[in-house]
Amino acid sequence: MSAPATVTVVPPTQALQGRVAPPGSKSITNRALLLAALAKGTSRLSGALKSDDTRYMSGALRLMGVTVEEPDATTFVVTSSGQLQAPAEALFLGNAGTAVRFLTAAVSTVAGTVVLDGDHYMHKRPIEPLLRALRAGGVQASSATGCPPVTVQGSGLLPGGRFEIDGGLSSQYVSALLMLAACGQGPIDVALTGKDIGARGYVDLTLACMRAFGAQVQMLDDVTWRVAPTGYQATDYLIEPDASAATYLWAAEALTVGRIDLGVANDAFTQPDAHARQFIAQFPRMAAEIDGSQMQDAIPTLAVLAAFNQAPVRFTQLANLRVKECDRVQALYDGLNAIRPGLATVEGDDLIVHADPSLAGTEVQASIDTHSDHRMAMCFALAGLKVAGIHIQDPACVGKTYPDYWNALASLGVQTRFTGA
Incomplete structure (x- = not known):
């Protein structure tokens, strides 16, 4: 049996700059x-x-x-x-x-x-x-x-x-x-x-x-x-561009102190996930508590971003995330703790990300089980922008909503290494 497919994002050595048009909503x-x-x-x-x-x-x-x-x-x-x-x-x-x-x-x-x-x-x-x-x-x-x-x-x-x-x-x-x-x-x-x-x-x-x-x-x-x-x-x-997809690009920009032009004004989105932009703009001083009920698909992006924040972030009202493509609360907990034990805890349906900015520039050996969930693959790719050795399983699952995701990162200068089937 062939090895399962994985992708490893190589942390870039410079700020990400360029233009990427998100797919339609x-x-x-x-x-x-x-x-x-x-x-x-x-x-x-x-x-x-x-x-x-x-x-x-x-x-x-x-x-x-x-x-x-x-x-x-x-x-x-x-x-x-x-x-x-x-x-x-x-x-x-x-x-x-x-x-x-x-x-x-x-x-x-x-x-x-x-x-x-x-x-x-x-x-x-x-x-x-x-x-x-x-x-x-x-x-x-x-x-x-x-x-x-x-x-x-x-x-x-x-x-x-x-x-x-x-x-x-x-x-x-x-x-x-x-x-x-x-x-x-x-x-x-x-x-x-x-x-x-x-x-x-x-x-x-x-x-x-x-x-x-x-x-x-x-x-x-x-x-x-x-x-x-x-x-x-x-x-x-x-049909307007997809705000959920835009969150990955906004976060990539914030993590690398770069400049990514989406070809559309930030305030042009009418989708709820566009509200994540205000929290991403606060990085690395994100709010101590973020209510996820009205921007559910953006929470994985914000949770990974919070791993590199200056202070812990509690994400609340996440019950709906447990019945998405997978139990995203559990998947985020597992993935973050694979990067560093104790990086995340769960209390009921709340996810607490214990921020650790010192992770940036380090190397780990973390295998991220995406559960074939496109959002898990895309959000943990963001962690790979700052930490070496994050191996994301089933990279093709991004085809559910953003088939061109890996190419979009490559167009910004991000190197990715694919292995397996």
Whole structure:
């Protein structure tokens, strides 16, 4: 058996300088792909991300009768009748959480049975809160384990009414129901059963995308949205760069006291993870406590950056990170302590990074288990900018959202050594 693939980042001897354009937003691309598929006509999505997650989404839409063309590396052209068709086979969606959750709701409009499945990591990611909400709203949706695979038996019609959802575990459940709601035969209310919601900013992204495709949404109160039965209209839509991807470049700039031009103003991002920029700008005097609830995908970046801070940083409100592509709280703890024992501790769902700026310039022998999680690979590459001997497993997993990541680092002068399969 061949050795597992690894990559080792060679610490650069000078500040990183250059221009790197981040890929398109994964979050917005998968929302726009679905809404374009639910709209009658042809939509052109520019600035889009082409990665594993968006390929799973576009592939599933093709299986349901939607034409998805790719004229260039950053464009999807989507042509649809506005009605998804029952696929001839199960929809395999890898470990793409947005694709599984958004489509689980959307296929309620299909006249027939749809099975949604994923890889072994997806089989551990909870979806039962969304299924309960769908069933309470009259949709037949089930899972044997509370995680994918999921079976949805659609009638082809979605009556008006009300969906209630606990959004505390994932805002994606809320977004899934909101996008579905515009397809109703009458107005549909989407209501939270509590005021807590994971990364509410992503719901705002969903609403902005829905409105761009013609949806009408009214906020009735702090926890209830009313969605009119407008359906969606085909449109041309420009997707902004990915803020989560930008965090790695911002952090690389901070760690090396460099200057990296992303080709877009820092304040041009509307995605929640862009809030990480303010904490990265504080380095090496980051805040003593950082709430991760509203910028969840940026926390791995900030946690690795905090390892080189002047003082410890406590990251709070991280429960949602435990149900991402892997348990990211545990993975960060394991990876940081592989670099230096005692570098991180966990208290409940809080991660405390015990900053050690003296790590810079040292050499260790640390093998980082990414659990095939793209964010673990990309964030620990940042540690490799300051510490020699950090070996990151499964480097190809960055293809989930940033296929060009290693090339982007190389373009800035960072050397990487790949070994194994």
